[in-house]
Amino acid sequence: MRERFAPPAGRVLELAGGSGEHAAAFAAELPWLTWQPTDADPAHLASIDAWRESTGLGNIAPAVRLDLLTDPWPQGPFDAVFCANLIHIAPWEVALAVLTGAAEALAPGGLLVLYGPFRRADRPTAPSNEAFDASLRARDRRWGVRDLDAVVAAARDFALDAIVEMPTNNLTVILRRTSPS
Numbered sequence: 001m002r003e004r005f006a007p008p009a010g011r012v013l014e015l016a017g018g019s020g021e022h023a024a025a026f027a028a029e030l031p032w033l034t035w036q037p038t039d040a041d042p043a044h045l046a047s048i049d050a051w052r053e054s055t056g057l058g059n060i061a062p063a064v065r066l067d068l069l070t071d072p073w074p075q076g077p078f079d080a081v082f083c084a085n086l087i088h089i090a091p092w093e094v095a096l097a098v099l100t101g102a103a104e105a106l107a108p109g110g111l112l113v114l115y116g117p118f119r120r121a122d123r124p125t126a127p128s129n130e131a132f133d134a135s136l137r138a139r140d141r142r143w144g145v146r147d148l149d150a151v152v153a154a155a156r157d158f159a160l161d162a163i164v165e166m167p168t169n170n171l172t173v174i175l176r177r178t179s180p181s
Contacts, residue, residue: 005113005164005172006030010079013105015098016086017063018044020051026082027060034059036074038066068097077107084115087151088133091142096154103157103177112158112175115166118148126169148173 006012009032017023017037027035037048037060048063064074081102087095102112117129124130124145133145148171152160158175166172 005111005174006033007079007111008032010034010107011036011077012080012082013074013076013078014038015066015068015081015083016040016044017048018085020044020048020063022082022084023048023060024051024055024057027057028055031057031059033079034061036061036078037063038074039063040065040067040071068094068101073101073105076105078105078110079107080111080113081106082113082115086116087114088116088136088145089143091140092146095146095151099151099155099158106177108177110177111161112155112177114151114173114175116170117145118151118171118173119145120148122147122149125171129169 011034014023014035014037017039020037023035023037027033039045039048045063045065052060052062065071066073083098087098106112117132118125119129124133129145136143136145148163151173155175157177159178161174161176164172164174
């Protein structure tokens with residue numbers, strides 16, 4: 001199954017890498033890929049680099065600052081872009097920036113892998129996701145669990161490759177870049 005989430009070789013750009021735990025885990029599990037973590041928060045960048053140093057893995061590059069709405073993306077092309085638990089804890093404009101930036105950064109046929117909770121047919125997939133959506137919107141009305149149909153419709157340079165049901169009512173959504181930007 002992991003081969004559906006990752007290309008057979010190349011570079012992966014991680015958006016909003018957070019603590020760095022994803023980069024460390026995936027780089028260890030997928031040693032044929034070079035992982036380029038990013039984040040906008042300086043504390044997260046330091047944590048990512050601490051994970052990189054503690055693992056000693058040579059396939060994790062130093063973390064790069066990336067504010068998805070203002071900064072230029074790292075030089076591509078990348079073979080995959082990985083984004084976990086971001087588009088629901090950010091304004092819709094960030095989700096659109098992920099789609100636009102990934103289309104520009106990915107090689108043709110490259111994968112955009114989105115992980116997190118989604119709505120389907122504009123309905124929550126579980127009561128826990130509905131409660132989570134309400135708590136997100138209470139913190140910032142621009143946030144919320146995104147409708148998968150809206151995300152796929154906005155992904156004009158991508159084809160939906162797979163939807164994988166994950167634990168705790170999350171999905172892994174795999175989009176494949178189909179057309180040049």
